[in-house]
Ligand SMILES: Nc1ncnc2c1ncn2[C@@H]1O[C@H](COP(=O)(O)OP(=O)(O)O)[C@@H](O)[C@H]1O
């Protein structure tokens with residue numbers, strides 16, 4: 001059974017059709033990478049998966065329940081599917097630890113004291129133990145992005161979506177964030193990444209999807225897609241970025 | 243990286259770059275020019291104004307040191323009432339303004355009446371001169387013949403100020419709410435936070451901080467407009483100055499009242515400007 005399954009998902013902004021019937025299957029514990037040129041619809045597709053954007057047509061099955069049905073309450077879905085953005089989007093008026101505790105406190109009704117041990121453990125696990133009381137603007141980009149990941153993880157999501165989370169970082173900070181993804185992968189987290197880090201996708205992904213103009217033009221295991229792409233457009237895209 | 247200019251008229255003090263020396267020169271020159279021109283203008287005023295035919299009369303009736311000394315303590319005491327009115331209306335204004343801003347931001351169709359109310363409210367109270375609202379409410383409601391103390395123009399005049407200023411504060415807060423980037427709402431939503439929690443914990447705290455300078459300017463204006471209540475009764479500073487004027491047949495108490503207002507509003511305005519600059523710098 002697929003953990004998350006998209007069937008003919010369509011999404012428009014006005015006249016601009018951004019996702020044109022996307023089919024995608026994500027199994028439990030799998031890591032799926034979306035690659036493709038800027039504007040091909042990667043971010044939109046991710047935002048549709050946790051209902052940050054309402055889907056216009058098609059079906060999204062989360063544990064075999066259609067969450068794309070119009071009128072479906074998105075809030076519980078978002079608690080189960082976390083997302084991390086390219087631009088961190090931390091809350092600038094809160095310390096790192098307050099950023100992380102806000103949602104569990106409000107949504108799960110848990111006290112700060114009850115949360116502190118597990119939150120501290122998350123911070124420690126990602127090398128941020130001494131940054132808990134810092135405000136976002138006192139942290140480097142890499143640290144901010146790791147706090148954003150911890151914030152999403154604190155809700156104990158079943159699936160994590162990552163939208164080009166290293167694109168806004170200085171090159172020397174990319175590694176520390178990719179290491180976090182490695183750790184999550186080893187822990188068996190189900191993940192979907194939009195990424196330009198082809199080396200990383202090739203090394204760790206179970207499946208790579210090439211998005212072009214709102215459709216998945218080609219998908220497959222990384223060795224096959226990177227070494228032996230079938231489509232001409234995939235080939236020319238890879239030639240440009242590799 | 244210190245480079246000394248050996249041919250120049252002044253040898254560079256150690257530790258300064260050429261640019262720092264140049265900028266220090268420019269600064270000194272601007273300071274000299276500014277000082278000279280200020281002194282010249284002041285001199286001209288001091289020499290020219292007393293030459294005006296009515297100066298002696300004006301001096302006696304507006305800048306009378308004797309009258310000033312006799313009335314100033316009384317004015318200060320009356321100003322305490324202005325301060326008191328300000329102090330209890332300011333928090334009410336903020337709360338009511340916040341409420342109305344939230345009404346205007348209500349998105350769900352069930353809350354449309356609230357939204358409509360918010361729009362009408364701000365339109366009406368920003369569209370009518372404060373003094374008219376003070377007259378209508380300050381005279382109108384006591385006219386209903388309510389029992390004491392609810393017939394006091396002091397209370398209803400203050401209510402009029404609160405109602406009017408809340409409309410302005412609501413607009414300022416709303417602009418603050420709208421200035422928070424939608425990615426902050428998206429981040430909150432992606433964590434499963436409800437709309438109201440997103441507003442309360444993510445949007446409002448940032449929005450309120452962002453509009454502190456704008457709100458300060460409103461509250462400075464409020465401090466001055468408290469004097470308008472004098473038209474319906476309370477003996478605050480402006481009214482007190484009027485009493486002295488009639489008593490002593492001299493306008494100096496008004497000058498004294500103006501000085502007292504300035505002593506409060508100028509520092510407050512400077513502080514608001516300082517906050518505004520600080521924010522502008524922090525955001526760039
Ligand atoms: N909120 C939005 N409103 C209107 N158009 C949008 C919005 N978000 C994305 N788009 C459009 O959707 C297309 C795909 O964008 P996006 O999903 O961000 O692509 P990618 O992440 O692959 O760069 C672009 O043409 C973009 O202009």
Ligand SMILES: [Mg+2]
Nearest residue numbers: 042043044164
């Ligand atoms: Mg994108």
